[in-house]
Amino acid sequence: MARDEKKRQKKLARKTAKRKAKQASARAVHSATDPARDAETALSSPLHECLVPGDLFNSGIGNILVSRRMPDGRVALSVFLLDVFCLGVKDVFSLVMTASEYLQKMEEIRRGAAFTSVEPAFARKLIEGAEEYARDLGFSPQPKYHSAMKMFGEVDTADCLTQFEFGKDGKPLFISGPDDTQARCMRIIETLTKRCGPGGFGYMIGVNSGI
Numbered sequence: 612m613a614r615d616e617k618k619r620q621k622k623l624a625r626k627t628a629k630r631k632a633k634q635a636s637a638r639a640v641h642s643a644t645d646p647a648r649d650a651e652t653a654l655s656s657p658l659h660e661c662l663v664p665g666d667l668f669n670s671g672i673g674n675i676l677v678s679r680r681m682p683d684g685r686v687a688l689s690v691f692l693l694d695v696f697c698l699g700v701k702d703v704f705s706l707v708m709t710a711s712e713y714l715q716k717m718e719e720i721r722r723g724a725a726f727t728s729v730e731p732a733f734a735r736k737l738i739e740g741a742e743e744y745a746r747d748l749g750f751s752p753q754p755k756y757h758s759a760m761k762m763f764g765e766v767d768t769a770d771c772l773t774q775f776e777f778g779k780d781g782k783p784l785f786i787s788g789p790d791d792t793q794a795r796c797m798r799i800i801e802t803l804t805k806r807c808g809p810g811g812f813g814y815m816i817g818v819n820s821g822i
Contacts, residue, residue, distance in 0.1 A: 649681075649687070649707045650687075652681050652682070652687075653679050653681055653687030653707065653762070654679075654761060654762070654764060656679040656680060656681045656682065656687065657679060657680060658677070658678070658679055658731050658764075658766075659678040659679050659680040659686060660676065660677075660678045660728065661675075661676070661677050661678075661728065661729050661730065661731050661733070661734040662675070662676040662726040662727065662728055662729070663675055663726065663727050663729050663733070663734060663737065664724040664725070664726055664727075665724075665725045665726065665727045666724070666725070667693070667695060668695060668775075668776075671694060671695055671696035671697075671779065671784065671786060672692070672693065672694045672695070672696070672701070672786070672788075673692075673693060673724060674690050674691065674692055674693070674720065674724070675690070675691040675693050675734055675737065675738055676688065676689075676690050676720070676726070677689045677690075677691075677731070677734055677762045677763065678713070679762065681707070684709070684710050685707055685708060685709055685710065685713075686707070686708055686709075686710060686712075686713040687705070687706075687707045687762070688705065688706055688707075688708065688713065688716070689703065689704075689705040689759045689762040690703070690704055690705070690720075691703050691738050691756075691759065692753075693737070693738060693741050694741070694745070694786075695737075695741050695744075695775070695777050695778075696777070696778060696779045696783065696784040696785070696786060697745065697748065697750075697778070697783045697784055697785045697786070697799075697803075697812075698745050698750050698785070698799070699741045699742045699743075699744060699745025699746065699750060699752055700738065700741060700742050700745070700752040700753050700756050701753065701788075702753050703752075703753045703755040703756050703759045704755070704759075705755070705758075705759050705762070730770070730771065731763060731766040732766055732767060732768055732769075732770035732771035733771045733773060734763075735760075735763045735766050735768050735771075736768040736771040736773070736775070737775055738760070739760075739768060740775045740777065741775075741777060742756065744777040744778070747806075748783055748802065748803060748806050748807070749802040749803075749805065749806050750799075750802065779813065780813075782807065782811055782812050782813065783803055783807060783811075783812040783813070784812065784813040784814065784815070785799050785800065785803060785812065785813070785814040785815070786814070786815045787814075787815065787816045787817045788817075789817065791817070796814075796816055799814075800814060
């Protein structure tokens, strides 16, 4: 084997060993994680990013992202699916991931929308305002909402001077999603009718909902 070829093979072997070591380290971190301990650590870690879709009040729906960077380099992320036209907090999920996993997740999420970085007080006021608007209409937030909101810690909404206007053109607008069944759509319309009266709200139902 030529000398240059031997050098190339050794270089490839070193790269392979390094990659395997990083993968083993990542697996070790995951195997050692404890959800309760991670949650406690995350809440005592500094806020990292708060991101809001730039067209949220045009489209009516979008993901609000709130993250904290933990001492070991991992990132705790909470994502709130917000419907600012009607239903408030439609879904919530939280997870802890490595820094590289977080970057990959951000790339995936950014493919669907352009996000704007905002102050934590802005993000909290926006989420809580949407939840209050929906609750006044008769809708409850997703069950994990309250625990996920702990991600904001002591952030004070009074630090945000922005005023948000929920609904569309002065009244609620329900837009059905791809997973909304006919029965769910009818329940939502009935709730809005009781709260707002006929003509006091708008709705757009997809053909898949069967209405």
